[in-house]
Amino acid sequence: MKIQLRQIAHARSGDKGDDVNIGLIALTPQDYAVLVREVTASRVKKHFAEICRGEVERYELPNLYALNFVLHHALDGGGLVSLRMDNQGKTYSAALLRMEINVP
Amino acid sequence: MSPHPSLAKAAGRGTPVRIANGSAFWGDSQEAPLELLRGGLLDYLTLDYLAEITMSILQKLKARDPRAGYAHDFLGVIKRGARDIVERGVKVVTNAGGMNPVGCCDAVAAVLQAAGYGGRMKIGVVTGDDIMPQLDAMLERGLSFTNIDTGELLSTIRPRVQSANVYFGAFPIAEALSGGADIVITGRCNDAALALGPMVHEFGWMADDWDRISAGTIAGHVIECGAQCTGGNCQADWESIPDFARIGYPIIEAESDGSFVITKHTGTGGRVDVPGVTEQLLYEIGDPKNYITPDGIADFTTIQLKQQGLDRVHFSGIKGRAATDSYKVSISYSAGFKAVGTLAYSWPDAYKKARAADKILRQRLDRLGLKLDAIHSEFVGVNACHGEMSGEPANDIAEVVLRIGARSMEKAPVERFLKEIVPIALNGPPSVTGLNAGRSKVDEIIAYWPALIPKTAVTAQVEVVSV
Numbered sequence: 001m002k003i004q005l006r007q008i009a010h011a012r013s014g015d016k017g018d019d020v021n022i023g024l025i026a027l028t029p030q031d032y033a034v035l036v037r038e039v040t041a042s043r044v045k046k047h048f049a050e051i052c053r054g055e056v057e058r059y060e061l062p063n064l065y066a067l068n069f070v071l072h073h074a075l076d077g078g079g080l081v082s083l084r085m086d087n088q089g090k091t092y093s094a095a096l097l098r099m100e101i102n103v104p
Numbered sequence: 105m106s107p108h109p110s111l112a113k114a115a116g117r118g119t120p121v122r123i124a125n126g127s128a129f130w131g132d133s134q135e136a137p138l139e140l141l142r143g144g145l146l147d148y149l150t151l152d153y154l155a156e157i158t159m160s161i162l163q164k165l166k167a168r169d170p171r172a173g174y175a176h177d178f179l180g181v182i183k184r185g186a187r188d189i190v191e192r193g194v195k196v197v198t199n200a201g202g203m204n205p206v207g208c209c210d211a212v213a214a215v216l217q218a219a220g221y222g223g224r225m226k227i228g229v230v231t232g233d234d235i236m237p238q239l240d241a242m243l244e245r246g247l248s249f250t251n252i253d254t255g256e257l258l259s260t261i262r263p264r265v266q267s268a269n270v271y272f273g274a275f276p277i278a279e280a281l282s283g284g285a286d287i288v289i290t291g292r293c294n295d296a297a298l299a300l301g302p303m304v305h306e307f308g309w310m311a312d313d314w315d316r317i318s319a320g321t322i323a324g325h326v327i328e329c330g331a332q333c334t335g336g337n338c339q340a341d342w343e344s345i346p347d348f349a350r351i352g353y354p355i356i357e358a359e360s361d362g363s364f365v366i367t368k369h370t371g372t373g374g375r376v377d378v379p380g381v382t383e384q385l386l387y388e389i390g391d392p393k394n395y396i397t398p399d400g401i402a403d404f405t406t407i408q409l410k411q412q413g414l415d416r417v418h419f420s421g422i423k424g425r426a427a428t429d430s431y432k433v434s435i436s437y438s439a440g441f442k443a444v445g446t447l448a449y450s451w452p453d454a455y456k457k458a459r460a461a462d463k464i465l466r467q468r469l470d471r472l473g474l475k476l477d478a479i480h481s482e483f484v485g486v487n488a489c490h491g492e493m494s495g496e497p498a499n500d501i502a503e504v505v506l507r508i509g510a511r512s513m514e515k516a517p518v519e520r521f522l523k524e525i526v527p528i529a530l531n532g533p534p535s536v537t538g539l540n541a542g543r544s545k546v547d548e549i550i551a552y553w554p555a556l557i558p559k560t561a562v563t564a565q566v567e568v569v570s571v
């Protein structure tokens with residue numbers, strides 16, 4: 001069955017230079033296992049293909065049932081240089097929650 | 105008196121130290137610091153005014169007036185809150201000093217004296233973070249200030265540098281407090297240090313007590329963005345968060361063993377729970393095992409969270425490691441000019457018209473042959489936030505705003521670009537309004553250059569003066 005990440009997780013994003021990080025937090029410990037399995041760095045890179053020019057790194061925080069993604073070169077040169085309305089990637093967290101994943 | 109004496113006693117500990125944050129950036133709520141002072145018990149009020157871009161703005165203000173260059177919003181807090189601060193003994197720790205901590209101190213002293221509190225207060229001032237005057241000598245001595253994001257050498261942009269500041273840690277703040285300061289004013293320092301400094305002072309933590317230093321750093325990290333940990337900007341079930349209109353700003357109840365509770369004043373709006381606090385923990389971090397500050401390296405994967413009753417989240421188990429031998433340096437430099445204009449198109453065919461206008465504008469800009477480094481178009485209401493992943497809008501979408509921006513190393517082409525936008529309201533597709541381009545102006549781009557400096561190359565100076 002296909003579901004959207006927003007059904008099992010919430011998120012927050014912020015900027016650092018030209019990078020954006022997105023903290024993705026499972027609603028339950030069971031959902032965390034699904035996130036670890038389904039939301040890989042390469043899938044996130046593909047999801048943000050239009051926006052993120054660099055690599056995507058993923059870090060695991062099992063103590064918080066959370067993953068942290070760092071999207072490199074994802075802000076059109078950085079918050080102060082960018083011409084985008086979302087020049088600090090504040091809504092990228094919500095964009096990640098659009099991702100569709102498979103659950104049993 | 106402890107607000108939760110039973111809890112403190114049950115755990116066999118002393119009274120927790122209550123440290124609040126009433127400002128996340130320059131321009132945050134003007135009321136929050138006052139509400140924190142008056143809404144309940146508090147030992148420390150911290151106020152963060154400095155974002156990446158703020159230092160270069162303050163540098164410009166100081167160049168025009170040597171007495172300026174600090175976040176003057178802070179004077180309003182002192183003016184309105186002086187009575188609460190002085191009479192109730194709440195200590196204030198802030199980076200409002202910006203590019204001119206001494207000037208800020210003088211202004212605060214004048215406000216306190218005018219309010220009749222002369223002879224009763226001490227102000228601590230931390231300086232030494234502004235290395236702009238020594239920058240060339242440092243470069244000559246072989247410090248490269250390599251950009252830690254791009255690997256480029258500072259020499260490539262040296263003539264365009266506008267400010268250079270070291271991020272100091274918590275110990276200069278603790279030193280000022282130990283010297284009797286009631287108010288501590290710093291220039292650039294690590295945001296979390298504003299809260300860690302009071303803990304180091306109160307509990308006598310040693311600089312190499314890495315676990316406690318990391319715990320205090322994480323506590324400071326949670327509250328440094330103000331109400332972002334008390335329900336603000338929280339995606340977890342946001343509609344159920346009570347009373348945003350009276351949202352309470354965060355308070356740390358710190359214990360000497362490094363454990364702490366994040367809470368807010370009773371009776372305020374918002375919500376402090378594990379999901380919301382977790383969102384803020386992950387805000388603006390990289391590798392969670394290596395959260396590097398001037399004071400140590402915190403490991404976010406060791407944090408244990410527990411909901412401890414209504415609007416109270418308890419933190420424990422935090423581990424840390426030894427600090428690195430460098431400070432981070434925040435350098436700002438001029439990187440050209442930019443401008444953005446908007447045009448709002450209404451139903452019918454709103455999106456079609458907006459796209460047509462974008463195409464026409466670009467054709468005209470092409471014909472002009474302007475030296476623009478980038479032109480960027482977005483359609484607000486359709487895809488400005490999330491781009492292509494937003495999909496196609498409904499055919500009968502009520503309105504769409506074309507938002508178009510341009511960037512150049514030179515000012516003139518960007519000015520010319522702006523002049524091209526408004527005319528299309530009369531010589532392009534129909535039913536358009538919201539012509540803010542007529543009022544838009546060209547902004548200088550101040551870019552951010554993060555670098556490192558050996559800790560041995562700079563020293564923080566701490567001075568405590570009586571008012």
